[in-house]
Structure formats: structure tokens, C-alpha cells
Amino acid sequence: MNHVVVTGGAGFIGSNLCRRLISNGDKVLVIDNLITSDGTHLKQFRNNPNFKFIKQDITTSHFALRNSKFEIIYHLACPTGVPNLTKLGEEMLRTCSIGTLSVLELARKNQAKLIFTSSSEIYGDPKEFPQMESYTGNVDPVGARSPYEEGKRFSESLIIMYVRKFNLDARIIRVFNTYGPGTSKNETRVVSRFLRNAKSNRPLPVEGNGKQTRTFCYVDDLIDALLLIAERGKKGEIYNAGGDIEISINELAKLVLFVTGSKSKIKHIPRPGHDHQGRRPDLSKLKSLGWQQTVGIYEGLKLTIDPALS
Ligand SMILES: NC(=O)c1ccc[n+]([C@@H]2O[C@H](COP(=O)([O-])OP(=O)(O)OC[C@H]3O[C@@H](n4cnc5c(N)ncnc54)[C@H](O)[C@@H]3O)[C@@H](O)[C@H]2O)c1
Structure with a gap:
């Protein structure tokens, strides 16, 4: 049994991930401030002794976790949605900077493995098809999508710095459209x-x-990818995940x-x-771990x- 933290676990991908983790026998703690979700999908776990929910903003101090010990942290928390680019732009940037920094410190303190859900948005309006993980993207740092795009890029940068400086075991997953x-x-x-x-x-x-x-990628396939990368992925590596x-x-x-x-x-x-014409991931790295879309x-x-x- 692993002790697992899922930030943003009340959201769409997070609640699906929690269901899978709990059915695999893990003990799960969700931290979520419900800014783009309402917790409805966590109600199914309410009486499960292996599940706990803390309503908390990760950009504020994570005092509630002071005396706990975790092996794996899935860091999913981030306000999402194109209409929220304007409405929650500040929250996106704060969550991707201050929030990710707090989560990194939590991972370092616990010597936990960190799995971060970045986004295909970091490629912006791509000039290369398909997008390989080595493609650096085509992003406007002050464009309408920048709170999310640049937020995720900054989170990636912070995470890789922690891998290099503190030898943290972190992996980055660039998630493409999931439903x-x-x-x-x-x-x-x-x-x-x-x-x-x-x-x-x-x-x-x-x-x-x-x-x-x-x-498009069905959510169960995406969860397979997250778990596979946690299990077989490599420290400091970046993986595209989605449909191709x-x-x-x-x-x-x-x-x-x-x-x-x-x-x-x-x-x-x-x-x-600011809409982009198309995106398509190169999934070779993920497939080399044994993943396939089902x-x-x-x-x-x-x-x-x-x-x-x-
Ligand atoms: N669904 C997709 O197609 C897709 C594509 C690319 C990347 N992603 C990434 O995957 C992750 C999960 O996405 P999702 O589709 O489940 O979105 P979602 O909006 O349903 O879930 C995100 C969760 O994070 C929470 N959150 C936001 N800011 C927070 C903060 N400061 N503190 C605590 N909780 C906070 C929200 O309340 C929400 O429950 C996100 O990081 C998102 O950027 C998703």
C-alpha cells in the first residue's frame, strides 16, 4: 500500500485517478480548493477508511500535512477551462508557481515521487507535427492563453530545477485532450x-x-498512463500522454x-x-513503457x- 497525495483530486482526472488508486489498495489524501470542481465525484469515497479529503488551496501553507508521510504525490491542481483564462488567470499563475513550489517542498520533505500533470498547451500553436517532448513550442508569453500556458511551463521549469538541484524523483506528463x-x-x-x-x-x-x-483520450487510458509513468517512468523525464x-x-x-x-x-x-489549429502528440516514449490506447x-x-x- 502506498500513501498517496493527489492535489486537484476533486477534479475530473483527479477523481478518476482516486478511484483507481483506492481500488489498487492505496491510501489517498486529496487536497483541493474546489475552484473548478465541486467535490461531487469524491462523495463515493466518503466512508472509505483509505480516503481523506482536505479542502485547501495549495498556494497557502500546507500545515495540515505537517505530520504525515507520503511516498507518491500526483500534482494535478490547477484551475482549468478556456473561459477561466481571464476569470482565473491570477489563480492559474499562482497555483503553477507558488502552489507547485509548495508541492515540491512537500515531496522533498517526504522524499516522495512527484508526478506532475503538465499540458499540451505548453506547445502553444505548434509548428511541428507530431509534437515530440523535445519540441520547445510556439507560445506567446503575454497572449490570451498565457496564464495557463506559461503557468504550466513555469511549473515544469521549477520541477526540473528540483530534480537537478535536490535529486528529487519527479516526472512530468504533458496531458493532451482527455474526456x-x-x-x-x-x-x-x-x-x-x-x-x-x-x-x-x-x-x-x-x-x-x-x-x-x-x-482525444478516454480518461481510463490517461489514468493508465499516469500510473505507468509513476511505476516505470524515469526521474526527470517528460512524457506526452493522450490520443494520437x-x-x-x-x-x-x-x-x-x-x-x-x-x-x-x-x-x-x-x-x-487565440485558438490553435491542431495538436498531435508523439507518444513513442509513453508507448515504450508499454502503454497503448484501448x-x-x-x-x-x-x-x-x-x-x-x-
Ligand atoms: N482534462 C484535460 O483534457 C487536460 C489536458 C491537459 C492538462 N490537464 C491537466 O490535468 C490536471 C487535471 O485536470 P482536470 O481536467 O481534472 O481539471 P479540473 O479543473 O477538473 O481539476 C483541477 C482541480 O484542481 C483544483 N485546484 C485548482 N487550483 C487549486 C489550488 N490552488 N489548490 C488546490 N486545488 C486547486 C480544482 O478545484 C480542480 O478540482 C490539471 O493540472 C490540468 O491542467 C488536463
């Missing part, structure tokens, strides 16, 4: 938005001409209509200027429909 059950009711990412609208026969809003592409099959937003919208049987129409709306988009959407529509 599945367990998102918050206010989730704005494209799959959730489309499924929600399809359920109520409201139009599916496709930004611009819908030819921009994305890759590109589909356009138009295709996704049509697939959602097909899977849900909805009567919704597709409605094209203006596309934000859930395709059609099956994944079907698995997501029920919870998303309830």
Missing part, C-alpha cells in the same frame, strides 16, 4: 459541451469552420449526434483568435454519455 465521465457540471471542454447540448437538443456550437483538429488520432471538430460534432441520437443542429460560431472515440463517447447526461 470521459467525472467532469464538473460547468465543464466547458468540447466533448462535455457537445454531449450536454445534444442531450437537450440544443445546437452544438462549432467554432469557425470546424476544420481544426484535436486528438486527429479528428476535426466537425467530425466530432457529427459523431456526438450519431452516438446520442440527438436532433440537435450544428451551429458555427466565431472562433477565438478506448476509441466512438466507444469512449458512449461510455461518457450516461454520466454526462445524468
Whole structure:
């Protein structure tokens, strides 16, 4: 049994990770300030003796953890969502800087392994396809997406500094678009938005001409990647994780209509200027650890429909 901390564990990926850790027999402590989640998906663990939740902002002092001992820390905490870039820009930057620093100190004190969820956003609007971990990206440091993009880049920088200076055992995972059950009711990412609208026969809003592409990864496959990297990854290494099959937003919208049987129409709306045309991870490093995607988009959407529509 490992003693595990999950920062941001009340969120979409975090709550799915907690379920897997607990079923694997680990003891899990979640620290989350519920800024972009509401804790609904943690209720299932309420009476589990191997689960504890502390509502706390990681940018404030982590006094509650003073007398505890942990072997692994999954550091997921970060405000997410494109509409929050303006609303929670300061919180993003504080969480990715002060927050990550506190988590690094906690890892150092406990000599714990640190697994950090960075993002494909660190590649910005990429000029290279597919994006390998060695690609340094194309990011505007003061652009509209910068609180998240530069926040994650700064977190990466801090983490690698701790690996080099303190020999901390940390691994960085650059997560690409992930979907599945367990998102918050206010989730704005494209799959959730489309499924929600399809359920109520409201139009599916496709930004611009819908030819921009994305890759999608079902959350169970992403959790497999996180656990595999924790187990077999190497100290100081960076791993892309996600799906590597590109589909356009138009295709996704049509697939959602097909899977849900909805009567919704597709409605094209203006596309934000800072949106990117596409991203596709090179997953060679992750696959070399033995990972493979097991859930395709059609099956994944079907698995997501029920919870998303309830
Ligand atoms: N879901 C994706 O497609 C995706 C893609 C790329 C990267 N990621 C990264 O994966 C991680 C999890 O993402 P998610 O989709 O579950 O998002 P989410 O918003 O559902 O979860 C993030 C959680 O972090 C918490 N949090 C934010 N700031 C905090 C703070 N200062 N202190 C404590 N808790 C705080 C939020 O309340 C939330 O519960 C994030 O770091 C995100 O950047 C996700």
C-alpha cells in the first residue's frame, strides 16, 4: 500500500485517478480548493477508511500535512477551462508557481515521487507535427492563453530545477485532450459541451469552420498512463500522454449526434483568435513503457454519455 497525495483530486482526472488508486489498495489524501470542481465525484469515497479529503488551496501553507508521510504525490491542481483564462488567470499563475513550489517542498520533505500533470498547451500553436517532448513550442508569453500556458511551463521549469538541484524523483506528463465521465457540471471542454447540448437538443456550437483538429483520450487510458509513468517512468523525464488520432471538430460534432441520437443542429460560431489549429502528440516514449490506447472515440463517447447526461 502506498500513501498517496493527489492535489486537484476533486477534479475530473483527479477523481478518476482516486478511484483507481483506492481500488489498487492505496491510501489517498486529496487536497483541493474546489475552484473548478465541486467535490461531487469524491462523495463515493466518503466512508472509505483509505480516503481523506482536505479542502485547501495549495498556494497557502500546507500545515495540515505537517505530520504525515507520503511516498507518491500526483500534482494535478490547477484551475482549468478556456473561459477561466481571464476569470482565473491570477489563480492559474499562482497555483503553477507558488502552489507547485509548495508541492515540491512537500515531496522533498517526504522524499516522495512527484508526478506532475503538465499540458499540451505548453506547445502553444505548434509548428511541428507530431509534437515530440523535445519540441520547445510556439507560445506567446503575454497572449490570451498565457496564464495557463506559461503557468504550466513555469511549473515544469521549477520541477526540473528540483530534480537537478535536490535529486528529487519527479516526472512530468504533458496531458493532451482527455474526456470521459467525472467532469464538473460547468465543464466547458468540447466533448462535455457537445454531449450536454445534444442531450437537450440544443445546437452544438462549432467554432469557425470546424476544420481544426484535436486528438482525444478516454480518461481510463490517461489514468493508465499516469500510473505507468509513476511505476516505470524515469526521474526527470517528460512524457506526452493522450490520443494520437486527429479528428476535426466537425467530425466530432457529427459523431456526438450519431452516438446520442440527438436532433440537435450544428451551429458555427466565431472562433477565438487565440485558438490553435491542431495538436498531435508523439507518444513513442509513453508507448515504450508499454502503454497503448484501448478506448476509441466512438466507444469512449458512449461510455461518457450516461454520466454526462445524468
Ligand atoms: N482534462 C484535460 O483534457 C487536460 C489536458 C491537459 C492538462 N490537464 C491537466 O490535468 C490536471 C487535471 O485536470 P482536470 O481536467 O481534472 O481539471 P479540473 O479543473 O477538473 O481539476 C483541477 C482541480 O484542481 C483544483 N485546484 C485548482 N487550483 C487549486 C489550488 N490552488 N489548490 C488546490 N486545488 C486547486 C480544482 O478545484 C480542480 O478540482 C490539471 O493540472 C490540468 O491542467 C488536463
